[in-house]
Amino acid sequence: MATTNERQFTYDSILLPDATTHIRLLELCPVPDNDDELYCKLYTAPITDLPRYSAVSYAWGSNTKTHSIRVVDHDRAQTSTEKGLEYKLEYVSSLPITSSWICINQDDDEEKSCQIQLMKQIYSSAKEVYAWLGLDADGSDEVIQAFCQVAECMWDSGLFGKHRATKWFPAPRAIFYNRIDTPEVQALLRKVIPIVVPLLREKKILAWYKRSWFSRIWTIQEFCLNQYTFFVCGDRAVLDEIVLLVWELFLILPDFHHDRRFRNAFSENHSEILSLIDSLPASLIPPPMQHLFGTKGSWKRGKLTSLRELLEEVSTRLDLGDNRVDIHSTKYRDRIYGLLGLAADAEELVDIRPDYSKTTTTAEVLTQAARSIIKKEDSVYILRFAQFPKYNVEDPDPEDESGHRRHPEQQLPSWIPDWGNGTKYSYQFLDGVFSACGKFSDKVDLIPTSSPSTLGLRGLVVDKIEAVGRLPWRADWGFKEEGYHHYILQYFAIIKDMRRRSAEKNGDIYPNASRRNQALWRLPLGDCYRGRASADDVLPVFVELIDHCNFCCAKDEELQQRRQQQQQQQQSDNDSGNDNGSKPEPEPVPGLDQETFDFMADRWEELQATGSYLHNMMHMDRKRPYLTAKKGYLGMAPEHAQPGDVVVLLCGDSIPYVLRPVVGDGERDDDNRYTFVGEAYCDGIMDGELEEKLATETKREDFFLV
Template sequence: MADSTQTDAMLTGSLFSYDSVPLSDPSTQIRLIDLHPASSYTDDLYCYIYTAPISQAPSYIALSYISVVNEVNDGRAFIPLPLTSSLDTCLRHLRELQRRWQLEPLPLWIDQICINQEDNEEKSFQVMLMKDIYSSAHQVIVWLGPAADGSDKVMDAFAEIGQEFLDKIGDHTSEEHLLSVGRLIEENIEQPGVVAFLSKAFKVFLGLKRERSFTRWVERSWFTRVWTIQEFCLCSDTVFACGYEVVPERFISAVVDFTRCIVLDRCLRERLETPDTPTYSNLASGFVKLHKLFQHRGHSQYLDRKETLEHLLAEVFVGSTPSYVTNKRDKVYGLLGLAGDADELGIRPDYSTSTTIAQVLTQTARAIIEKKWKTQRIRGLYIIRYGSLGRRNSAQSGEAMSSSTKNEMELPSWVPEWNSKTIKTYVATTSYSACGKFRIADLVPTSSPTILGVRGFYVDTIVDLGEQAQVNRLHCPDGPKKILAFFDSVKRLLNMSKQNKCAKNIYATTTHHDAALWRVPIGDQYIAYGVGHQPYKRTDSKLESLYRKFVAYYEDWASREDDWNDYMAAYKAGDKQANLAMEMHMDELLAEGYYLALGNMRCKRPYLTKNGYLGMGPGHSQPGDKVVVFHGDVIPYVVRPGDNTYLLMGEAYCDGIMDGELADTAEREDFYLI
């Protein structure tokens, strides 16, 4: 039921004040809005605002949208409350939808209006309530913006194909089939009409992708905002609205999951008679982003499947499309409502000016590490793989730092900044075991929360480095030369290692020394699409032929530099023949796996240690840096020694120790990371 606290300020046109609609207890109450109907889109906006206890609120709709910061003040908005142009447009579309479909209007919850954004104390309490606000809503409307760039065609395709998928193949959103669309397809593919339907669906979205209407749809700002993930996931009834088209999320998730099956399952592609159609390059990019979003939603709907905060942070920020927040502390607070371990971690939103962003991020990292250490339920120091210094993979020694970079340096080196520069390098780490049996983090007490004390052992000191991995420059004019320069530097370090007496002992009982030439550049991890649903694994001997094929391709192009430049110019100009050739080549590279594996090492540098160890380390590594292993993580790290302390430079691969070869014999040390 609604609270008696309400306001008529909008009726008189007087300046709105939140004092007229106070939250007597912002930890248990919310504001709601009644949006009044109108006869046309351009009629003045008029609404009524009041308060209600979250536990007794009437049925309401929560809005998930992007607020572009430019206020509307053109006389149309009857609410004497600053509105952004995007929210003004959204409210007018919602009102028009209600009129066209003769829907009974429900109260709205909209963060920009319902929370006093100038009151940090109220905002802290309301953010704590965000999980309840969205999960208690009758419905959540995801507002993507007005119709544009063929969005109506995309929404219609999702609606038609999504509905047909549910009718012909089954409900993939049920707990029984959650995240198992592949199994649903296998069970029903022999049914009449299923193969024809799936082939049609594939061709429809292939066409939408090629004409870029789907690409532009999925590139809308809503998909880049951190808060929208939580807003999208928590309510059981969620719909996408774009212009005047509305599609239930389950229709879209059906198409997204089916597309993922097409990418991963070569046998399914052959069944649908699409084996020669470029798949990954045409479909995967946008659908991967959507698939991750629906995965978060699937986990959030069931208590026993909820993700940890650490997993959410890594999935949202690491190696992904940039996710934006206005306030950097919302990188954490915007995901708390989805985290199954939020209560255990004890992290509470704090928007007070006395608390810095660095303190929030440090508190979060330490809380996650200490929770693991105390419970031993999740073992490891995995979160420090994304440390604020280590994630700046492209930074070179001596490179001038911008003022923003200097501010980021105020974070301890082991604390993640969680931004677009954070990458996930070692994706198949479950098969590594550099720490041997010492899988539980062994923390050492320190005098400051900004210092992390961990126990581990020293491996060796870096004495030489090669070129950075440049796979991200694959399509640049000098791409082939950059790629070959990287592999040439690996060859140089390998030849030096072969001359090292200690290295002969390292490789005496392991894989042949020469295999390091193709194994080290990809960190001994193989990633292949189209060969099953578990593509991550350690390398094997067949990777040598893939390596040689990969290098030969770019040796050929490097010898014909002018041809390569002409080819790239045609590709960038949109030449159909050049585009098709590139699509087919990328599909081949992605299916074979060496390119993907190398891509995960982008901006890493090969290194050689004093005793002849070869590996891949952070791009800003220097001679004199040390390779170490900490108890509680299965991969090594590169650290830079200081005055009894170390800077964590980042995660590393070190050939010859990844299966615990040194774990039982190395002398233990305490490392203090600052």
Template structure:
């Protein structure tokens, strides 16, 4: 078919009207590239690039739709340089057949080049395929319809017979990588790896990976599979085939999360011929990570330095599919996660993108287990700021998620957003305090163990309160001093930066020790002893991390490891400053340091524990509290605790406080950020009178 028989007028969506956009959808019947070929004349493989795309649109009820496949893809450039011809104008039902196309009324829908490429690869030579595609099936120019149809996307992807994940054309060795995933993934499935992927049985994998019982049949089987995995993937990692594959734009798109997770039958499609179930990718990726973790023990030299650069291994650990597969597994097995956890999983520390900021929320509603209760609906008739504010208010006031405030970070990506509202942009900084609430108890309880959120409606409709968040809580103190410079931003071992940071903490700590306010009780000796501990608790936020135990509240033993870290700094200062003429025995000192490092005597875990305090700045309050706060904090800011919150926050009073700062009972503040404040993390201040804080 050529394009000549078809008219070029734009398609009129009213010709296939959705009588009820909240209960109906349009489907696209994509015609084959060679409808007149007889069976057996040519194999049904490969796209026909010089043919027009031709389709028919019709409607179907979402509660009982006709069978269809849903496409999950990347729009690409907004410029719609390609087109698809639409034949027929009946609102419901398929056309009599693609052979009669030339005699029917036709029109054109402009589409992106990315979608055009996908459709040319996905269509058959002689058979129609019925699809749902957002770019075509939704009238993108009608915001009312768009909002209602986006609200149905969860149902669309749940009710599709199959979801086609289009990764793009074959390139950069993608065929070879898909073959490796297919081979290893199927091998893992045949082994029965899925039976071990439960909370009760997952621990059984490690002894088999470690080859603890070489004669055990299951261990033998897994060891053989690991050998095959190392052989299959080594070269694909080394030549960056794997990196190029996971760097495809699809994996950074916000909308893919629900599209990827909702349908039981979801397949990756890469190029014209490579199609693979998601589960085989998941199993293959798991085996690859197990093989890398076992490389030294099993002597997989192809996965070790120097044959495989460290950067290639890091790419496997940082691949973007892990959160996708996690979301999918939870959805398929347990029905989904709350919106707050999905937002955090997608946008904190991940480069997840959306065309509009509101889509960062809308893209997850179909997957969120609490979407209906929160009452958030897709609405393209209001601003991004309005949608994000509604979302933040619902998460905080209805779900009690005070920790939503941890992700209100500066500078904001959009204008006119209240200070307390997260923009959920890509790569938000992780909170210094994150706990898996399903499996682990909270480490902190700044507002008390049984405290719940107490929200307060604004008392008037003045501009400074109209979008305010009112929360009850406790005033801690005013920040008096804050460390200068860029805060704690370096994660590498740089003894100069470490020395500078510890000097800043120690200077503020000495000032704290000189203050006489009884912030830890009336017992002067006990208060002084507890204030001494702040010197080593503050740099790690009072959370000590080890490989064996994970993150735990720091015990008094950690003071020793803090001392080891300081000695480690002194060691590096010494070997970098002393010259040969000083008769310094560098070799013996280095050997001694290496021995102490092996014995855990150089503060390795302590400075590893400091990672969570990245982008925090030490501060001292007027009463003598020592803590770590956001980079944006300033002297005069207040440290506060909100009811239902596990950690304190820093806020900034708007205007001079009347009649003394502490006496201010209902005040307007600008939100600044999360904080660790030593001595108030376990409900010590809940005996004080509560106040109301309005965040602007």
């Protein structure tokens, strides 16, 4: 039996023969009579010869060691098959624990670094993985029961194959989209929507998904690497594929508001389904879980994903309103290490190995990761995600209660992505659209440097920026924002003026005046609309937007005139005086009639719908139009770009970038050093027009990014 004077457990008693080839396994032991403590055995085994075991995935909590577990001496204690045993005190020790891995000595940074590299084998080799979400709370039992009911309905429909819980099913969302007009799909949705909507309205499903497990970096690979993963909440469990089926159902609920096919399928005979969905606020629909379900689906289908692609998936936001889960980790560097086990190119990234030593900063880890990815991919594609402002990536020293950091705060080099939550997705959201460097888009030209924080590249200066538009594009600007139509027209007026100034420079950057005129509608899109933008596709929707904004401005002017007339009339009445000396009550200020207001609101909704000009402009969010000094190139640059920055082509990517010369003493460029500003669009060079210059070695220039 456990007593207060029992000895403390130390990992020295169960040393790993080799932390790179062996792991510890934990075996729960029978509980002695009248004792509610947990007893276990810890023993080591080679990773190549493990017994049958289950793995547990759970979110770490506080670092405070508030609990303890009794560790029974593995060699001398009785076996776990014996019933009713009582352990002799000399064979039991107490291990104070946090909610972290007990099988790894968390105080040994060297051991932890080695064991992290074995996580892929540990979780993929387990017979199953249990994802522990926590105790029963907030209606979690009802949620799991509903998930199982929905899955039964889906399986019984025959739309998703005959096998249950044996393979990854076809994506239900795709089936709903492609067959929404069929009786089978409509009958299924009439069954399952009434099951989940009440639980959504009561916030029970949202509470389930808001448990901390869903937002931790390490749980992604722990969830994805095994064929069978069970979500455990309280004393109930549900298979991951069941949760996937229901998750894809959540994804289509917003489409009942945006896709007429969905509404038409139920408006005539089953309007109660629409009423049920309309009663559900969008804020109660669970956030997308693409980092979990999408990643596992790709893994099971054999789609290999690189580390850089995984980092994009976890960190970036592709669309406005994307309320994906923010991913967290106890240590910032785990945003790299926590995904290595899933990365198809992990073995090729030989310089990225978990390192928790106190002498290594997180900035150094992120820098080494970026350099390794550039070298492995033979591309500078990763630079697209080096955005500003950057997070402070250094972790607080857990042993320093004052919050001081173990290392002085170290700024990341300008070209290093910090992979923080909310990283903006690249504007080139379609592969193969551009080839600004021509045949040199696929091969980086690296220059060796003495410092890892300096990246040496070769490429070409396109031109220096002369002017930057005062208004950045704001993709979140909407109908409820007063004066949105004025903002849009002002934004296009800036581009129009820059286009005029470009023509005055007489540069040979366009084949004719007609192509230069197209810059007005190509720039705000980054020349992407259903692939590469074309006049036939874009001009009609562009004209619709301009016409609508002009209509709204005309209404504003009309209202302003009516208000002025009313004020003049009231002033005239006041000047004429009243017999009793009292002032007349002012009449209400006239506004838009309801019919006109409704028309404008509906029209705006159409103009920003998927596929519209405005919708495609979102990829230029926070970018500003620019004009270059010599040639008069027009393009889009990051919000913080400024005159004096240079537009460059770097061998190893298909789009241009903006760099800022580092100015030394005497206001001169210092040794070709630059800070990285961000990705850019440059009209007139996106199809390899400058490839010939890059092909001439003597015309290439050196760029040292710091």
